[in-house]
Amino acid sequence: MKYDNLIKTVKALFKDEPNTLALLSNASAFLMENIKDINWVGFYLKTKDGLSVGPFQGKVACSLIKPKMGVVGSSYSEGLIKVIPNVSLEENHIYCDPSSKSEVVIPIFNQSRVWGVLDVDSPIINRFDQNLVGFLHQFTLTLTNFIDFNNPLL
Numbered sequence: 001m002k003y004d005n006l007i008k009t010v011k012a013l014f015k016d017e018p019n020t021l022a023l024l025s026n027a028s029a030f031l032m033e034n035i036k037d038i039n040w041v042g043f044y045l046k047t048k049d050g051l052s053v054g055p056f057q058g059k060v061a062c063s064l065i066k067p068k069m070g071v072v073g074s075s076y077s078e079g080l081i082k083v084i085p086n087v088s089l090e091e092n093h094i095y096c097d098p099s100s101k102s103e104v105v106i107p108i109f110n111q112s113r114v115w116g117v118l119d120v121d122s123p124i125i126n127r128f129d130q131n132l133v134g135f136l137h138q139f140t141l142t143l144t145n146f147i148d149f150n151n152p153l154l
Helices: 003-014 020-034 070-078 130-144
Strands: 040-047 050-058 082-084 102-110 113-122
Touching (some): 020 050, 040 070, 050 113, 070 102, 070 113
Antiparallel strands (some): 040 113, 082 102
């Protein structure tokens, strides 16, 4: 898979989309369509109570995650990318879908504050190698160029 070509496609696909909800919806669909061996991909967005599930592809998700809870909450709180090769070995993992075996969570920043996270799960242990994590990070950086941070979704 040529990740550089996917980033070029994303830029062309998202450049004229003014609606953040539509943008995130298509972003999750794009990733589900173009990345093999994943079973859930979506966004958790900051609210006054924590992180609420946003647009996603996959089975029904946990809808509200408190900061520091689970991989999503800890990525949000720390502002760090979290790669979990085997979720069964992660004490802080929240089981929304028992078929998920590995996970990566990438914070999305609005200036210096975490605005939300991209969460991707796979039914395969150790699915997220350095190249894929690098692509997903570049994907979120690209996406921030198109998000209207002044128009809150939640």
